[in-house]
Structure formats: structure tokens, C-alpha cells
Amino acid sequence: MTDNPFGSLDLSSMLEQAQQMQAQLMQAQAELAERTVEGSVGGVVVTLSGTGDLTGVTVSPEAVAGTDAESLTDLGDLVVAAYRDAKSRVDELAADALGPLAGGGLDLGGDLGGALGGSLGGPGADPQEPRRPGGF
Numbered sequence: 001m002t003d004n005p006f007g008s009l010d011l012s013s014m015l016e017q018a019q020q021m022q023a024q025l026m027q028a029q030a031e032l033a034e035r036t037v038e039g040s041v042g043g044v045v046v047t048l049s050g051t052g053d054l055t056g057v058t059v060s061p062e063a064v065a066g067t068d069a070e071s072l073t074d075l076g077d078l079v080v081a082a083y084r085d086a087k088s089r090v091d092e093l094a095a096d097a098l099g100p101l102a103g104g105g106l107d108l109g110g111d112l113g114g115a116l117g118g119s120l121g122g123p124g125a126d127p128q129e130p131r132r133p134g135g136f
Contacts, residue, residue, distance in 0.1 A: 039086025
């Protein structure tokens with residue numbers, strides 16, 4: 001018998017699409033790694049790579065004007081705030097670069113729910129049949 005047990009599901013096409021998506025993802029990640037992002041608060045500038053690695057901290061003289069404990073605590077708070085600012089920018093950059101790829105876009109090209117006997121609850125599932133945990 002030469003019938004495809006998966007119905008109209010084209011596994012070779014799915015594999016090709018998955019390989020293309022993987023190549024696109026790797027390219028986007030490489031481009032992110034080459035980018036840098038800065039965050040700044042109150043005279044402190046934190047630089048992160050596009051992958052989120054800390055690559056630099058610059059503190060202006062005004063940010064360290066005092067030498068008492070309170071001034072140093074304030075400086076620490078400024079560094080943390082600048083890091084958070086930079087990190088949110090990196091997250092936005094990554095979402096822009098990887099978002100279309102992370103959304104999937106893999107066209108299964110068939111009735112996968114029906115091909116697996118409706119165990120996924122898709123179009124081939126019997127709505128009257130109770131589903132067990134895990135969908136099987």
C-alpha cells in the first residue's frame with residue numbers, strides 16, 4: 001500500500017520550510033550580535049550588545065560628584081536604571097528582528113488534526129469525544 005498515512009500532509013515541504021526558517025533565524029541572530037544599544041539615566045550610559053551582553057558602562061563626572069555612601073548608592077541605582085533602559089531597547093530590537101520568525105509561519109499544508117485521528121483537537125476531531133490530558 002502506497003497511501004500516505006498523513007493524508008495531504010507534505011512532509012518534505014514542511015522540512016524545507018523548517019530549514020529555511022532556521023537559516024533566517026540564524027541570520028537574524030548574527031545581525032543582532034553585531035548591533036549595540038545604549039541606555040542612559042542621570043549621567044550613566046550602559047552599552048549592551050544586540051544579544052544583551054553588557055559591553056560597557058560610562059559614568060559622567062557629575063554622576064559621582066559626592067563621595068559619601070548615599071551618593072554611591074545613588075550611582076548604583078543609576079547604573080541599574082541605565083541597564084534596564086538598555087535591556088528594554090535590546091528586547092525591542094530582538095522582537096523586531098526575530099518576531100516574524102518566532103510567529104511560526106510553517107504551513108503544514110494539510111489536515112494534521114484529521115491525520116492523527118483528531119487527537120490534536122483540530123478539524124478532524126470529534127467534538128463529542130472527551131479529550132484526555134495531553135490530547136491523546
